[in-house]
Amino acid sequence: MIDLSKLSALELHYAASKLLSDYVETIDEDRLEQWPDLFVTDCVYQVIARENADRGLPTSAIYCDSRGMLVDRIVALRHANIYAKHYYRHVLSNVNVKGVEGDELVVQSNYVVLQTLVEGDTHVFNAGKYLDRMVATPDGLRFKRKVVVFDTYRIPNLLVTPL
Amino acid sequence: MIDLSKLSALELHYAASKLLSDYVETIDEDRLEQWPDLFVTDCVYQVIARENADRGLPTSAIYCDSRGMLVDRIVALRHANIYAKHYYRHVLSNVNVKGVEGDELVVQSNYVVLQTLVEGDTHVFNAGKYLDRMVATPDGLRFKRKVVVFDTYRIPNLLVTPL
Amino acid sequence: MIDLSKLSALELHYAASKLLSDYVETIDEDRLEQWPDLFVTDCVYQVIARENADRGLPTSAIYCDSRGMLVDRIVALRHANIYAKHYYRHVLSNVNVKGVEGDELVVQSNYVVLQTLVEGDTHVFNAGKYLDRMVATPDGLRFKRKVVVFDTYRIPNLLVTPL
Numbered sequence: 001m002i003d004l005s006k007l008s009a010l011e012l013h014y015a016a017s018k019l020l021s022d023y024v025e026t027i028d029e030d031r032l033e034q035w036p037d038l039f040v041t042d043c044v045y046q047v048i049a050r051e052n053a054d055r056g057l058p059t060s061a062i063y064c065d066s067r068g069m070l071v072d073r074i075v076a077l078r079h080a081n082i083y084a085k086h087y088y089r090h091v092l093s094n095v096n097v098k099g100v101e102g103d104e105l106v107v108q109s110n111y112v113v114l115q116t117l118v119e120g121d122t123h124v125f126n127a128g129k130y131l132d133r134m135v136a137t138p139d140g141l142r143f144k145r146k147v148v149v150f151d152t153y154r155i156p157n158l159l160v161t162p163l
Numbered sequence: 164m165i166d167l168s169k170l171s172a173l174e175l176h177y178a179a180s181k182l183l184s185d186y187v188e189t190i191d192e193d194r195l196e197q198w199p200d201l202f203v204t205d206c207v208y209q210v211i212a213r214e215n216a217d218r219g220l221p222t223s224a225i226y227c228d229s230r231g232m233l234v235d236r237i238v239a240l241r242h243a244n245i246y247a248k249h250y251y252r253h254v255l256s257n258v259n260v261k262g263v264e265g266d267e268l269v270v271q272s273n274y275v276v277l278q279t280l281v282e283g284d285t286h287v288f289n290a291g292k293y294l295d296r297m298v299a300t301p302d303g304l305r306f307k308r309k310v311v312v313f314d315t316y317r318i319p320n321l322l323v324t325p326l
Numbered sequence: 327m328i329d330l331s332k333l334s335a336l337e338l339h340y341a342a343s344k345l346l347s348d349y350v351e352t353i354d355e356d357r358l359e360q361w362p363d364l365f366v367t368d369c370v371y372q373v374i375a376r377e378n379a380d381r382g383l384p385t386s387a388i389y390c391d392s393r394g395m396l397v398d399r400i401v402a403l404r405h406a407n408i409y410a411k412h413y414y415r416h417v418l419s420n421v422n423v424k425g426v427e428g429d430e431l432v433v434q435s436n437y438v439v440l441q442t443l444v445e446g447d448t449h450v451f452n453a454g455k456y457l458d459r460m461v462a463t464p465d466g467l468r469f470k471r472k473v474v475v476f477d478t479y480r481i482p483n484l485l486v487t488p489l
Contacts, residue, residue, distance in 0.1 A: 010340045014173045021259040028273065028292070050413065087213065087314045089290040091256045091275050093417045096347040110354065112417050112440055112448075114275055114290045120317030122275075122290045127415040127440045127448045129354070151413045154446030177336045184422040191436065191455070250376065250477045252453040254419045254438050277438055277453045283480030285438075285453045 002136040004100050012097045016107045019134060019141045024090040027162055032077065035162060036070035039143045040135060043067055047148040047163055050128065061150075061159055073162070083160045087116040088125070104144055105134040111148075113163060126152045126163060165299040167263050175260045179270045182297055182304040187253040190325055195240065198325060199233035202306045203298060206230055210311040210326055213291065224313075224322055236325070246323045250279040251288070267307055268297040274311075276326060289315045289326060328462040330426050338423045342433045345460055345467040350416040353488055358403065361488060362396035365469045366461060369393055373474040373489055376454065387476075387485055399488070409486045413442040414451070430470055431460040437474075439489060452478045452489060 007015065019038065026035045039045065047062040064070050091112050098106040108131055115125035128150035135144045148163045170178065182201065189198040202208065210225040227233050254275050261269040271294055278288035291313035298307045311326045333341065345364065352361040365371065373388035390396050417438050424432040434457055441451035454476035461470045474489045 009344075010337065011173065013340060013343075014176060017176075018172075018259070021257040024257045024273065025259065025271070089273055089275065089292070089314055091254055091273055091290075091417050091419075093254075093256055093419055094347040094350045096344070096351060108351070110350065110415055110417055112275075112415065112438075114287060114314070116290070116314040116316075120315065122287050122315040124287060124440060124448050124450060127417075127442070129415075151415050151440070151442040152446065152448040153442075174336065177339060180339075181335075181422070184420040187420045187436065188422065188434070252436055252438065252455075252477055254417055254436055254453075256417075256419055275438075277450060277477070279453070279477040279479070283478065285450050285478040287450060 001138050002141065004103065004105055004136055009097065012100070012105060013095060015141055016097055016105060016132070016134060017095050019143070020092055020095060020107075020109060020130070020132075023143075024092060028088050028090055032074045032161070035074060036067050039067050039070060039146070040137060041067045043070075043143060044145040044147070045070055045143075045162075046146070047150065047159065049153045050149050050151050051153060053147075053149045062162075070162075077160050081160050085118055086161070088161055089114040089116070089122070092130075101133075103135055105132075105141070107132045107134060111163070124152075126150050128152070128163075164301050165304065167266065167268055167299055172260065175263070175268060176258060178304050179260055179268060179295070179297060180258050182306070183255055183258060183270075183272060183293070183295075186306075187255060191251050191253055195237045195324070198237060199230050202230050202233060202309070203300060204230045206233075206306060207308045207310075208233055208306075208325075209309070210313065210322065212316045213312050213314050214316060216310075216312045225325075240323050244323050248281055249324070251324055252277040252279070252285070255293075264296075266298050268295075268304070270295045270297060274326070287315075289313050291315070291326075327464050328467065330429065330431055330462055335423065338426070338431060339421060341467050342423055342431060342458070342460060343421050345469070346418055346421060346433075346435060346456070346458075349469075350418060354414050354416055358400045358487070361400060362393050365393050365396060365472070366463060367393045369396075369469060370471040370473075371396055371469075371488075372472070373476065373485065375479045376475050376477050377479060379473075379475045388488075396488075403486050407486050411444055412487070414487055415440040415442070415448070418456075427459075429461055431458075431467070433458045433460060437489070450478075452476050454478070454489075 045064045048060040112127040131147040133145040208227045211223040258272045275290040294310040296308040371390045374386040438453040457473040459471040
């Protein structure tokens, strides 16, 4: 298991980037059943508008506080939700390691999600930042807490697929 | 010449990112004559819609299986094709090294190409992923195979400039 | 203080990426008062259209040749300028270290700035490249010269917030 306290700044940056790349791929490649596996069991996944986050208001578009809830979301998406078929494509940058706090790696990054609908055009769907807390596990780094703060507060479609 | 088997995961990631940056610059800076130089002689460059790639259908928007064909494309672009003057700007992320297979470095990444036309606005032109196989040469890493899988299946202009 | 001549290519790349991430965060998080601190006192910050840059024409959208002028811009933005409230979100990629010249690290990268206005949609505001010269200081790397060459030559709003 990785010992975060023994890694250099550069190695921490690489480890964080790698987890983020794996995260994005599970979504963009529609391997959503693997998406919850990138979180530890006792985790938080929150999607919140920048307006609310900046004012300290707790109202979130999505709030899940266990991996089980993440699994439920994917089951619902596959079997219950009705929505327009679409592709997501994440572009992520400015992965900025803020430090190690206890056993957690604190990382911030910017993202933009491009969406392609059936009619074929690709457009900016959502942009914002990730505020992540990652922990080492025997399987590699995993998310302990992921907060998605989005700038786009008019979301044109139901937010089904995770950001 | 680089020995891929002796590089750490971090060094492989850096080497792949560097080739990708050089690749993008030859296109975005309109140094297209240098673009084929980033491929080995016996190479494949394929541009394919995600729909076809996902179903295993071979129909591609572009398929070149030698560096000579890449050179031909640029000659045609400079001298024969008629198209609206435009700029490309690539943003690339999630460079994810999948491993070394034989002498090939297998790398996946996400891209978005922004286009600016003469009237001055910049818009999302095309987004998708790169599936790359890179090999070490005396001049550094080069593409052995580059498959561009694009999400955007309505391409508003003739696909002249490489993605 | 970092000795640039002693860093490996990989370490230079990381150091440059880190400064760029800090730069982007001061803007995207609206900590603009900290933005000039990422430049040395005797610096250049230029924003220029690609058309002019390519032809060697000096006319710039913004030209500041000291940190004091950068501070003035932020003071004006906070107290004098009238403009539509908006968020910026930078996505940056292809950070490509070109070498060390004297005490300056020469770095090029691609950027896209996404803007979100009050009505809530996010759109591509501006795309282009950064041509940076960074120098080591006791506080870490800082910009000696930053030239923003933008593709988008129809800028829909007054260019208030730095790119």
